[in-house]
Amino acid sequence: MNDLAALKADLEGLAIEDNPQIVRQKSRDFFWYSPVLKRQLDEVCADIVVTVTSEAEVIRVLRACYAHDVPVTTRGAGTGNYGQAMPLSGGVVLNLADMNKVLEVSTGVVRAEAGAIMSTIDDAARPSGQELRLHPSTYRTATIGGFVAGGSGGVGSINWGGLRDFGNILRLRVVTMEAEPRILELSGADLHKVSHAYGTNGVITEVTMPLTAAYDWVDVLTGFDSFAEAARFADALANQDGLLLKEIAPIAAPVPHDYFLRHQKFIRRDQSVCALMVAPFAMDAFSAFASRFGGVEILYRSDLASDEDKQGLPPVYELAWNHTTLRGLRVDPTLTYLQVLYPFPDHVEKAVHLAELLGDEAPAHLEFVRFDGRNTCFGLPIIRYSSEDRLEEIIRIHEDRGCPVFNPHCYTLEEGGMKQTDAVQLAFKKEADPKGLLNPGKMIAWENPDFDFSSDQTYLFPGLAR
Amino acid sequence: MNDLAALKADLEGLAIEDNPQIVRQKSRDFFWYSPVLKRQLDEVCADIVVTVTSEAEVIRVLRACYAHDVPVTTRGAGTGNYGQAMPLSGGVVLNLADMNKVLEVSTGVVRAEAGAIMSTIDDAARPSGQELRLHPSTYRTATIGGFVAGGSGGVGSINWGGLRDFGNILRLRVVTMEAEPRILELSGADLHKVSHAYGTNGVITEVTMPLTAAYDWVDVLTGFDSFAEAARFADALANQDGLLLKEIAPIAAPVPHDYFLRHQKFIRRDQSVCALMVAPFAMDAFSAFASRFGGVEILYRSDLASDEDKQGLPPVYELAWNHTTLRGLRVDPTLTYLQVLYPFPDHVEKAVHLAELLGDEAPAHLEFVRFDGRNTCFGLPIIRYSSEDRLEEIIRIHEDRGCPVFNPHCYTLEEGGMKQTDAVQLAFKKEADPKGLLNPGKMIAWENPDFDFSSDQTYLFPGLAR
Numbered sequence: 001m002n003d004l005a006a007l008k009a010d011l012e013g014l015a016i017e018d019n020p021q022i023v024r025q026k027s028r029d030f031f032w033y034s035p036v037l038k039r040q041l042d043e044v045c046a047d048i049v050v051t052v053t054s055e056a057e058v059i060r061v062l063r064a065c066y067a068h069d070v071p072v073t074t075r076g077a078g079t080g081n082y083g084q085a086m087p088l089s090g091g092v093v094l095n096l097a098d099m100n101k102v103l104e105v106s107t108g109v110v111r112a113e114a115g116a117i118m119s120t121i122d123d124a125a126r127p128s129g130q131e132l133r134l135h136p137s138t139y140r141t142a143t144i145g146g147f148v149a150g151g152s153g154g155v156g157s158i159n160w161g162g163l164r165d166f167g168n169i170l171r172l173r174v175v176t177m178e179a180e181p182r183i184l185e186l187s188g189a190d191l192h193k194v195s196h197a198y199g200t201n202g203v204i205t206e207v208t209m210p211l212t213a214a215y216d217w218v219d220v221l222t223g224f225d226s227f228a229e230a231a232r233f234a235d236a237l238a239n240q241d242g243l244l245l246k247e248i249a250p251i252a253a254p255v256p257h258d259y260f261l262r263h264q265k266f267i268r269r270d271q272s273v274c275a276l277m278v279a280p281f282a283m284d285a286f287s288a289f290a291s292r293f294g295g296v297e298i299l300y301r302s303d304l305a306s307d308e309d310k311q312g313l314p315p316v317y318e319l320a321w322n323h324t325t326l327r328g329l330r331v332d333p334t335l336t337y338l339q340v341l342y343p344f345p346d347h348v349e350k351a352v353h354l355a356e357l358l359g360d361e362a363p364a365h366l367e368f369v370r371f372d373g374r375n376t377c378f379g380l381p382i383i384r385y386s387s388e389d390r391l392e393e394i395i396r397i398h399e400d401r402g403c404p405v406f407n408p409h410c411y412t413l414e415e416g417g418m419k420q421t422d423a424v425q426l427a428f429k430k431e432a433d434p435k436g437l438l439n440p441g442k443m444i445a446w447e448n449p450d451f452d453f454s455s456d457q458t459y460l461f462p463g464l465a466r
Numbered sequence: 467m468n469d470l471a472a473l474k475a476d477l478e479g480l481a482i483e484d485n486p487q488i489v490r491q492k493s494r495d496f497f498w499y500s501p502v503l504k505r506q507l508d509e510v511c512a513d514i515v516v517t518v519t520s521e522a523e524v525i526r527v528l529r530a531c532y533a534h535d536v537p538v539t540t541r542g543a544g545t546g547n548y549g550q551a552m553p554l555s556g557g558v559v560l561n562l563a564d565m566n567k568v569l570e571v572s573t574g575v576v577r578a579e580a581g582a583i584m585s586t587i588d589d590a591a592r593p594s595g596q597e598l599r600l601h602p603s604t605y606r607t608a609t610i611g612g613f614v615a616g617g618s619g620g621v622g623s624i625n626w627g628g629l630r631d632f633g634n635i636l637r638l639r640v641v642t643m644e645a646e647p648r649i650l651e652l653s654g655a656d657l658h659k660v661s662h663a664y665g666t667n668g669v670i671t672e673v674t675m676p677l678t679a680a681y682d683w684v685d686v687l688t689g690f691d692s693f694a695e696a697a698r699f700a701d702a703l704a705n706q707d708g709l710l711l712k713e714i715a716p717i718a719a720p721v722p723h724d725y726f727l728r729h730q731k732f733i734r735r736d737q738s739v740c741a742l743m744v745a746p747f748a749m750d751a752f753s754a755f756a757s758r759f760g761g762v763e764i765l766y767r768s769d770l771a772s773d774e775d776k777q778g779l780p781p782v783y784e785l786a787w788n789h790t791t792l793r794g795l796r797v798d799p800t801l802t803y804l805q806v807l808y809p810f811p812d813h814v815e816k817a818v819h820l821a822e823l824l825g826d827e828a829p830a831h832l833e834f835v836r837f838d839g840r841n842t843c844f845g846l847p848i849i850r851y852s853s854e855d856r857l858e859e860i861i862r863i864h865e866d867r868g869c870p871v872f873n874p875h876c877y878t879l880e881e882g883g884m885k886q887t888d889a890v891q892l893a894f895k896k897e898a899d900p901k902g903l904l905n906p907g908k909m910i911a912w913e914n915p916d917f918d919f920s921s922d923q924t925y926l927f928p929g930l931a932r
Contacts, residue, residue, distance in 0.1 A: 107681065107682075107746075108679070108681060108745060108746065108747040128595065129573065129594065129595045130679070133708075160707055160708055161707025161708050162708075165706060165707045165708030166709055166752075166754060166755045167706065167709040167710065167748050167751035167752075168708035170747060171750075187750045187751075187754075188750050188751060188753060188754030189754040189757075189758060210708075210710070210745075210747055210748070212679060213574070213595075213596070213678060213679040215574060238839060239838050239839025240633065240839070241625075241626055241627025241631045241634075241836045241839060242599075242626055242627050242628075242631030242632050242634035243631075243632055243633040244676070279574060279676075280573075280574065281573075281574040281575045281676055282633050282676070284636065284637075284653045284654050285632040285633035285636070285653075285654060286632075286633075287654060288632060288653075288654030288655040289632045291655075292655060370707045371707070372705050373704060373705025373706070373840075373841045374705075374839075
């Protein structure tokens with residue numbers, strides 16, 4: 001603890017928290033959606049939390065931590081589900097939540113501090129008729145820096161693809177973890193160095209994102225007699241080029257009825273649902289399309305709902321993406337989920353096949369997205385969890401059918417992602433974090449360059465055994 | 467001419483033109499892009515032109531023409547290329563160009579009189595940060611009503627598909643051709659009754675269209691050593707979900723150098739070009755993508771061009787769609803063109819194959835569009851015209867390779883379109899134009915219900931022989 005005492009002395013004047021309960025709270029994200037991560041990471045805890053309010057303070061923290069060899073795990077709102085913000089080696093949690101100013105809104109562009117909440121950014125953009133292209137279901141709590149560092153896409157991905165795509169992040173300011181931290185401005189192909197790197201190779205302090213036209217999106221729930229019909233409708237809808245939607249999510253019965261408690265009154269238990277956000281001026285055309293498609297029951301639309309009906313209803317984006325899972329967990333804490341890609345052009349067929357194969361052990365939940373120019377879908381099926389072995393088996397069942405799983409039961413970049421070394425991110429870590437102090441244990445390529453991704457073994461960070 | 471004299475008396479007080487030269491001028495559209503239509507239609511002429519300024523005047527004209535059995539062909543700016551506005555049976559040309567007010571701009575929506583010029587609509591929408599989704603290359607001259615009645619898509623179709631797609635037209639006001647003309651408001655699935663019907667079954671007086679975010683689009687010309695490379699780049703670019711572009715058109719050498727005279731200084735004669743409109747904030751990401759793709763030479767970008775360089779340059783959209791053909795025609799009046807669809811997913815392969823097969827007889831020109839949710843391309847190849855037989859042969863060469871031709875050398879709805887009866891439009895004509903007085907000769911299903919579309923014969927309207 002000598003190092004820590006010296007560090008604290010160096011950081012005098014900054015907002016340092018060492019109350020164990022608060023430190024523990026700020027050392028946790030939403031990793032507990034996974035029973036596997038819960039077992040592995042439940043005891044993980046930082047030594048102190050430093051809350052900064054400026055880039056100068058970030059630099060001060062990194063300089064001091066570098067000098068004292070103290071690990072730093074950067075945190076926004078801690079809404080990640082892969083344990084992105086869990087400080088596996090203890091040390092400092094660097095909390096950017098108070099670095100949250102929206103700095104500039106212009107045509108097509110917003111610049112904000114990394115800790116700015118996404119809905120706050122949109123509040124600032126809306127007077128100009130604009131909003132962010134993409135956001136997670138944690139729109140009202142998650143930070144833009146956390147989304148860039150640990151997210152991949154979400155609401156809006158049906159129009160714009162994911163954060164990995166050229167153009168969905170415009171510019172990042174990053175502070176390096178060196179004796180004398182540098183400030184770098186990244187754009188173009190360089191953005192890939194730090195986006196979705198979990199803060200393992202730099203601290204993002206400022207984010208420039210594209211904006212798109214803002215609308216008062218209409219929340220719509222449509223009901224179907226089978227999941228297959230819901231999925232086919234979603235696919236057909238996604239391929240309607242002139243219909244502007246922001247969200248298309250088919251969800252299998254009985255999830256909507258059983259877990260969307262506030263909307264339960266609109267939904268039969270045997271009804272699969274397609275949850276939608278539709279541009280208000282597109283509602284006539286949407287209705288015409290739905291009635292031509294056939295078999296679509298409009299259960300709810302926010303533009304026609306009475307104030308009484310709308311009372312207390314969460315927005316549709318808080319029924320979708322990982323809020324579907326969250327609503328399930330609130331009713332049944334034994335649930336968990338997967339993240340699956342169903343590749344185009346057989347995505348619907350594959351998703352329906354897997355849904356039928358796994359039945360109520362894995363009620364289907366799809367999220368339609370644009371992916372390399374085509375409309376396809378990710379899946380976030382609810383899993384009625386029984387054991388880690390069975391979970392692995394369910395993952396294999398998906399992969400054996402050509403549906404890659406971005407495993408949310410692993411906390412490393414590689415295992416939760418493409419299951420291979422990202423040479424660009426590794427090279428940048430060597431340059432920007434030579435001591436390997438940033439978010440230790442998350443980048444296998446750094447921790448164990450010889451790790452065999454083709455083995456069935458999950459990587460276990462030695463630091464966890466400290 | 468007795469009928470006509472009586473009609474004129476009935477229309478007293480309206481703006482009636484009977485000066486033969488002006489009537490002839492207003493009886494012509496851009497049909498002369500086609501040597502076949504030029505031969506067939508060059509003598510076509512109305513008897514009088516009536517220019518109206520209100521819906522009440524439209525009703526007055528239709529009521530009187532119905533009473534006197536005088537045909538009415540509605541005209542906007544007359545920029546169509548299929549002879550849409552050619553009055554095959556003479557009679558009245560109903561000119562809506564002075565019914566051109568932009569009535570209302572709100573979030574996502576504009577309402578305008580049918581004769582409003584598209585660029586004028588955008589001028590009215592731009593203070594709210596909005597613009598039309600789609601426009602033809604004749605943006606600065608064409609009317610919105612003419613586009614809806616006789617167009618199919620254009621600039622912006624890479625994002626929104628075509629006018630036929632649900633959501634790209636929101637509402638139309640239509641006046642019927644009956645003893646007592648009715649005013650109908652069409653929306654949803656009903657829009658199909660009159661959109662792309664050439665005014666054969668109603669007169670569109672007012673149009674409500676969706677708007678999207680407006681940007682100061684950057685005009686970019688990129689150069690390639692071969693057409694195949696230009697086409698592959700265009701395809702890859704179209705599939706970049708995060709890169710916002712409004713126009714992607716690969717054009718084979720030597721068309722860009724030989725016909726884009728104002729841009730000639732930027733282009734080598736052996737260079738194929740991809741003409742682009744890119745959102746200004748996407749330029750960094752675009753450049754990163756282009757340099758990763760490789761082999762892309764940036765010949766011109768308007769955001770970096772000097773005022774001297776920009777002097778007198780037309781915008782990129784006036785190099786694309788049928789302005790490519792028009793620029794060719796200005797240099798070599800013997801040229802013509804085709805309209806081809808290259809179906810997904812083999813669109814690039816098919817387009818490149820046909821370009822290589824036909825060589826300099828048909829220099830390729832592609833327009834990338836979204837079509838049923840996929841990015842594919844239309845072609846508007848320049849044709850170095852030799853004879854009608856050879857033109858037919860070139861069309862067959864395309865069709866034999868699975869690439870349907872929307873034949874711009876035919877003036878009927880069916881032959882220029884899907885080559886089959888449109889039952890909805892026919893039924894609506896029976897209701898809204900029982901005497902068949904609206905734009906006679908353009909709907910085969912009405913004129914000759916027994917016409918065999920599978921024969922190799924072109925339909926010839928008997929009225930032409932009058």
